[in-house]
Amino acid sequence: MTKYVIDPEVALRLAVENAVLPPEHRLLAPTLLRSQLLAHLYRLVRAGQMTKEEAERHLSYVRGLRMRLLGDRVLQEVAWEVAEQLGWPDTMDAEYVALTKLQADALVTFDDEIIAAVAGVVAVAPFEALLRPDSDT
Numbered sequence: 001m002t003k004y005v006i007d008p009e010v011a012l013r014l015a016v017e018n019a020v021l022p023p024e025h026r027l028l029a030p031t032l033l034r035s036q037l038l039a040h041l042y043r044l045v046r047a048g049q050m051t052k053e054e055a056e057r058h059l060s061y062v063r064g065l066r067m068r069l070l071g072d073r074v075l076q077e078v079a080w081e082v083a084e085q086l087g088w089p090d091t092m093d094a095e096y097v098a099l100t101k102l103q104a105d106a107l108v109t110f111d112d113e114i115i116a117a118v119a120g121v122v123a124v125a126p127f128e129a130l131l132r133p134d135s136d137t
Helices: 008-016 032-046 052-064 073-086 092-103 112-117
Strands: 002-006 025-030 067-070 106-108
Touching (some): 002 092, 025 032, 025 092, 032 052, 073 092
Parallel strands (some): 002 106, 025 067
């Protein structure tokens, strides 16, 4: 079983592709993922890049994922430390990194700046890893 932390962009891509994940994978995210995804979809609809129906369908998909959402005190404390360590202006992205440090095998994100910043802090996996079953070797 592999545990992956995913961010809102990854969650949205899973929804757009209507991806079927291998049953042995476990998804995790900070609780803030829900609000970030909702806000992102709202902006896309307002900009005319997506219909409200598409956005609702994507939200339903993400809500239906077997994903553990966390936002406890320990996560917040570690996110603070990560943000300080990496010199980030806030703790939003740091929550994803902190959750990866605390409970997951790898972070999945498309954000190249985050990928570069967390090198040596946490493992990063490509999006495609979410779609592949764990190897027996």
